[in-house]
Amino acid sequence: MPRILIVDDREENRYLLQSLLEGHGYLVDVAAEGAEALLTARQTPPDLIITDILMPVMDGFRLCREWKTDHTLRHIPLAFYTATYTDSKDEAYALGLGADAFITKPADPDDLLQLITELLRLRQPPAVSRFKSDEATILKEYNAVLIQKLEHKIAQLEAASFRATQNEQRLTLALEVEEAGIWDWDLLSGVIIWSDRHAALFGMEPEDFDGRYESFRKRVHPNDIDGLEAASEIARDQHSDYSKDFRVIWPDGSLHWIAGRGRYLYDAQGKPTRMCGVIVEITTLKNNEEQMRLAAQVFESSHEAIIITDAQANIITANSAFCRSTGYTAEEISGVNASILRADQHDVGYFSDLWKDLRKNRHWNGELNNRRKDGSTYPVRLSISAVGDDSGLTSHYVSIITDLTQYKEAEERIQYMAYFDALSTLPNRTLLRDRAVHALAAARRDQTEVAMMFLDLDHFKTINDSLGHSVGDQVLQTVASRLKYLIREVDTVARYGGDEFSILLTNTDAKGAAQLAQKIIETLAAPIEAGNHSLVVGVSIGISCYPADADDFEALLKNSDIALFRAKGAGRNNFQFFTQEMNTNAHNRLELEVALRSALADNQFRLHYQPQFDLRSGKLLGFEALLRWQHPVRGLIPPLEFIPIAEINGLIVPIGTWVLNEACRQAKEWQTRGITHAMVAVNLSAVQIRQANIVSIVKQALQASKLEAKYLELELTESLLLENVGSVLLQLHQLKEIGVTLSIDDFGTGYSSLAYLKRFPIDTLKIDKSFVLNLTEDADSRAIALAIVSMAHSLRLKVIAEGVEDASQAKILAEMGCDEAQGYWYARPMPGDQVAGWLQRNPEPATLLANRA
Numbered sequence: 001m002p003r004i005l006i007v008d009d010r011e012e013n014r015y016l017l018q019s020l021l022e023g024h025g026y027l028v029d030v031a032a033e034g035a036e037a038l039l040t041a042r043q044t045p046p047d048l049i050i051t052d053i054l055m056p057v058m059d060g061f062r063l064c065r066e067w068k069t070d071h072t073l074r075h076i077p078l079a080f081y082t083a084t085y086t087d088s089k090d091e092a093y094a095l096g097l098g099a100d101a102f103i104t105k106p107a108d109p110d111d112l113l114q115l116i117t118e119l120l121r122l123r124q125p126p127a128v129s130r131f132k133s134d135e136a137t138i139l140k141e142y143n144a145v146l147i148q149k150l151e152h153k154i155a156q157l158e159a160a161s162f163r164a165t166q167n168e169q170r171l172t173l174a175l176e177v178e179e180a181g182i183w184d185w186d187l188l189s190g191v192i193i194w195s196d197r198h199a200a201l202f203g204m205e206p207e208d209f210d211g212r213y214e215s216f217r218k219r220v221h222p223n224d225i226d227g228l229e230a231a232s233e234i235a236r237d238q239h240s241d242y243s244k245d246f247r248v249i250w251p252d253g254s255l256h257w258i259a260g261r262g263r264y265l266y267d268a269q270g271k272p273t274r275m276c277g278v279i280v281e282i283t284t285l286k287n288n289e290e291q292m293r294l295a296a297q298v299f300e301s302s303h304e305a306i307i308i309t310d311a312q313a314n315i316i317t318a319n320s321a322f323c324r325s326t327g328y329t330a331e332e333i334s335g336v337n338a339s340i341l342r343a344d345q346h347d348v349g350y351f352s353d354l355w356k357d358l359r360k361n362r363h364w365n366g367e368l369n370n371r372r373k374d375g376s377t378y379p380v381r382l383s384i385s386a387v388g389d390d391s392g393l394t395s396h397y398v399s400i401i402t403d404l405t406q407y408k409e410a411e412e413r414i415q416y417m418a419y420f421d422a423l424s425t426l427p428n429r430t431l432l433r434d435r436a437v438h439a440l441a442a443a444r445r446d447q448t449e450v451a452m453m454f455l456d457l458d459h460f461k462t463i464n465d466s467l468g469h470s471v472g473d474q475v476l477q478t479v480a481s482r483l484k485y486l487i488r489e490v491d492t493v494a495r496y497g498g499d500e501f502s503i504l505l506t507n508t509d510a511k512g513a514a515q516l517a518q519k520i521i522e523t524l525a526a527p528i529e530a531g532n533h534s535l536v537v538g539v540s541i542g543i544s545c546y547p548a549d550a551d552d553f554e555a556l557l558k559n560s561d562i563a564l565f566r567a568k569g570a571g572r573n574n575f576q577f578f579t580q581e582m583n584t585n586a587h588n589r590l591e592l593e594v595a596l597r598s599a600l601a602d603n604q605f606r607l608h609y610q611p612q613f614d615l616r617s618g619k620l621l622g623f624e625a626l627l628r629w630q631h632p633v634r635g636l637i638p639p640l641e642f643i644p645i646a647e648i649n650g651l652i653v654p655i656g657t658w659v660l661n662e663a664c665r666q667a668k669e670w671q672t673r674g675i676t677h678a679m680v681a682v683n684l685s686a687v688q689i690r691q692a693n694i695v696s697i698v699k700q701a702l703q704a705s706k707l708e709a710k711y712l713e714l715e716l717t718e719s720l721l722l723e724n725v726g727s728v729l730l731q732l733h734q735l736k737e738i739g740v741t742l743s744i745d746d747f748g749t750g751y752s753s754l755a756y757l758k759r760f761p762i763d764t765l766k767i768d769k770s771f772v773l774n775l776t777e778d779a780d781s782r783a784i785a786l787a788i789v790s791m792a793h794s795l796r797l798k799v800i801a802e803g804v805e806d807a808s809q810a811k812i813l814a815e816m817g818c819d820e821a822q823g824y825w826y827a828r829p830m831p832g833d834q835v836a837g838w839l840q841r842n843p844e845p846a847t848l849l850a851n852r853a
C-alpha cells in the first residue's frame with residue numbers, strides 16, 4: 001500500500017488529512033515541519049510527500065529544495081497542500097523548486113484523492129531534475145516569497161490581534177455596563193479568581209477573598225446554595241451554560257440578590273478543568289418584582305373594585321371585586337370605555353367638572369351612581385388617580401370604586417333608628433320632639449291649641465315579669481297599633497320608652513283631648529291576645545295643653561307627666577288634666593328629693609317612739625320607732641311625705657339602715673336605764689327587703705347595739721307578702737332564725753288571705769288605724785276588726801291595734817280580744833330622750849290606762 005508522508009505544523013490539519021488517507025487505505029507518516037519530515041523520509045521513504053508551506057524550523061519551500069536535491073528522495077513526488085496566503089507566485093515558485101503539485105486548501109476530498117492517485121503514478125524519478133540549477137536565483141526568489149508570506153502572516157496576526165483587543169474592550173465595556181463581576185475557577189488547583197467588581201458585589205474588598213470555594217459558599221444564603229450547586233452540576237453534565245439567581249449575605253448582614261451565569265471548560269478527554277462566569281446584582285430588580293407581585297396580589301384580592309384605564313378611559317384591566325359588583329367579566333370589560341359605568345343620573349356638567357378636576361389635581365374623589373351590567377344602578381364612592389409616564393403625561397388612570405349600597409342602607413337604618421322605635425315602629429322621643437316643636441311653632445302662628453298626652457300602661461311590669469318579655473312585647477305592639485288607629489294623620493303617637501307612650505295632638509283643645517283619652521281607655525280595655533294569654537291592660541293618661549299649661553315642648557311633656565302621676569295616684573285607668581296645683585306638688589316633690597339626698601349626711605333624721613301596751617294588763621310592752629325628718633327650713637316633715645320618694649330613688653335603703661341602728665341603740669340605752677323588757681318595733685320598707693341584704697343589716701344593728709334579738713320587732717307591709725313570694729319567704733325565715741319578731745303592719749288594707757298568711761313566719765298582725773278610727777260608729781269596721789282578731793288568733797298570732805284615739809275604741813278592741821294597742825289616747829310618739837321623763841310622769845302605765853278608761 002502506498003505510504004504518504006504528511007507535513008504540517010498544526011495537529012488538527014495533520015489529523016484531518018491522515019484520517020482521510022488512512023480511510024482510503026494509505027499508510028501515513030506525519031511530521032510537524034520540514035527537518036522532521038526529511039528525517040522520517042530518509043528512514044522510511046514514502047511514496048508521496050504532502051507538505052504545508054509555513055512551518056517552524058524548516059518551511060515547506062526549504063523542504064522541497066532539500067527533497068529535490070536529495071538523490072534518494074527526489075524521485076518521490078512532492079505536493080504542496082496549503083491555504084496560507086496563496087497566490088499565483090507561490091505556486092510558480094513551488095513548481096520552480098521541483099514540486100509536483102500545488103493544491104489549495106480546502107480541496108474537495110474526492111479531487112484530492114484523485115490527484116494523489118495521479119501523483120503516485122509519477123513515482124518514477126525523472127531523468128533530469130526539474131530543479132533550477134541557478135542557486136543564487138533560487139535563493140533570492142525563496143527569500144522574496146518567504147518574506148512576502150511572513151509579511152502576510154504578520155499582517156494577518158496584527159488584524160487578529162486588533163480584533164481580539166477590540167473584542168476584549170467590548171467585553172470589558174459590556175461587563176462594566178452590566179456592572180458584572182467575573183470569576184474564574186481552576187478546577188484542578190481549586191483556586192478561584194474574582195474580579196474586583198465580583199468582590200464588591202459580595203460586599204468585600206478584593207484582598208478579603210482567599211480564592212477558596214468554601215469562602216464563596218459561606219457567603220451564599222443557605223436556602224439558595226443547593227439550587228445553585230444543582231444548576232452548576234446539570235450544566236457540567238450537559239455541557240451547557242447555567243444561570244441561577246441567588247442571595248448573597250454581605251459581611252454587614254444585608255441580603256443582595258445576584259444573577260450568576262457560568263460555563264465549564266473541558267480537556268480533550270471531556271474532563272472539566274475550569275469554570276468561569278459572571279455575576280450581576282439584581283436586588284432592585286428582585287424588589288421591583290416583589291413589589292409588582294404584591295401590587296398584583298393587592299389588585300386582585302382587594303375588596304374594593306379597581307379598574308385601570310388608558311388615558312382615554314378605555315378599561316385595560318379590572319379586578320375580581322369589580323367583576324363581582326358589576327356583573328361584567330374581565331374579558332367583557334377589557335377595552336370598553338369606562339363611561340359604560342355611568343348611571344346617567346348626573347348631568348354632563350358633573351362629568352366635565354370631574355375631568356377638569358382630575359387633570360388639574362391628578363386625583364378625583366366623590367360619590368356618584370354606577371350602572372351594573374344588568375342595568376341596575378348603585379351608589380359608589382369613586383377615587384380616580386392619574387398615572388404619569390416618564391415624560392409626565394398621563395398614561396393611565398387607576399379608579400377605586402367602593403360600593404356604598406350597604407353603607408347607604410346602614411345609614412338609612414341608623415336614620416330610622418334615630419327617629420323610630422324598633423319594637424313598635426312608632427316615632428321615638430326624638431321625632432316626637434321635632435314634630436312637637438314644629439306643631440307648637442305653627443300653633444303660635446295660627447293661634448291654635450296643642451294637646452300633649454302622656455300614657456302609662458297599668459301593671460305592665462307584672463305582665464312582663466310574670467309572662468315574659470315576648471308577651472310584654474306583643475302587648476306593646478298591640479297597644480301601639482290601637483293608638484295609631486285612634487289618632488288622626490296630623491297627630492303623632494310616639495313610644496317614649498318602656499310602657500310609656502306620648503301623643504301629640506295638633507289643633508286640639510282640652511275637650512278634644514278628653515274625648516280621645518276616653519276613647520283610648522275604652523279601646524285598650526278590649527282584651528289583648530298575646531302568647532296564649534288574653535290580657536286586659538288599663539292605661540293612665542296625663543294631659544297638658546298649649547297655651548294654657550305650657551309654652552314649649554319640654555314643659556308640655558313635663559306637665560303631662562305630672563298629670564299622669566296624678567292619674568296613677570287616682571286609682572289608674574283614668575285620665576287627668578294638668579293643674580297648677582299638681583305642678584306645685586310636683587315641684588315640692590322634686591325639692592324634697594334633692595334635699596333628701598343630703599339629709600342623712602347632714603344628720604337631719606330623728607326617731608320618735610310611740611309606746612305600745614298590753615290591752616288586758618295595761619302593761620307597757622314596747623315602742624314603735626317612727627321616723628321624722630327635721631328639715632332646716634320646712635321643720636319637721638312627716639314620714640308619709642318623704643318615704644315614698646326615698647323608696648322610688650332607693651334612699652330608703654341607707655335611711656332604713658340608719659333607723660334600725662338608731663332604734664336598737666336607743667332600746668339598749670333604755671335597758672341600761674332600767675326600762676327592761678321594752679321591745680322596739682321598726683318599720684321596714686318593701687324596697688329594703690327587695691334591694692338590700694336585710695338579714696345582715698339587721699344582724700349588724702343588733703351586734704353594734706348589743707341588743708338581744710328578742711327585743712327587736714320588724715313591721716312589714718302587707719303588700720310585701722304579695723310580691724315575690726320565694727325570696728321574701730326565705731329572708732323572713734332567716735330573720736326569724738336570728739330571733740327577731742315579725743309583724744304585719746296596716747293589716748286589712750291589702751288582700752292577704754288566711755291561707756296566704758300561714759306560709760309566712762309572722763308573730764303579730766297590726767290592725768290598720770283606718771278600721772280603729774271608725775270602730776265606734778261603723779259596724780263594718782267593727783266586723784273587719786273582729787274578723788282580723790279571730791283569724792289571727794286561729795293562726796296563733798297576736799293582734800295589735802294602732803291609732804287608738806279614745807277609750808271606747810280601746811274598750812271595743814279589748815272586748816274583741818285584741819291583745820295590744822297603741823295610739824294618741826295612750827301616748828303620742830315622742831323623742832327617745834323624752835321616754836324616761838314620760839315614764840317618770842306615768843310610773844304605772846296600767847294605772848294610767850285604767851284611770852283614763
Ligand SMILES: Nc1nc2c(ncn2[C@@H]2O[C@@H]3COP(=O)(O)O[C@H]4[C@@H](O)[C@H](n5cnc6c(=O)[nH]c(N)nc65)O[C@@H]4COP(=O)(O)O[C@H]3[C@H]2O)c(=O)[nH]1
Nearest residue numbers: 626627638639640659683684685803804805823824825829
Ligand atoms: N291618726 C292617728 N295616727 C296615729 C295615732 N297614733 C299613732 N299614729 C300615727 O300612725 C302612724 C303609725 O305608723 P305606721 O302605721 O307604721 O305608718 C308609718 C309607717 O308606715 C311610715 N314610717 C314611719 N317611720 C318609718 C320608718 O322608720 N321606716 C319606714 N319604712 N316607714 C316608716 O310612715 C307611716 C306614718 O308614720 P307617722 O306619720 O309617724 O304616723 C304614725 C303615727 O304617728 C292615733 O291615735 N291617731
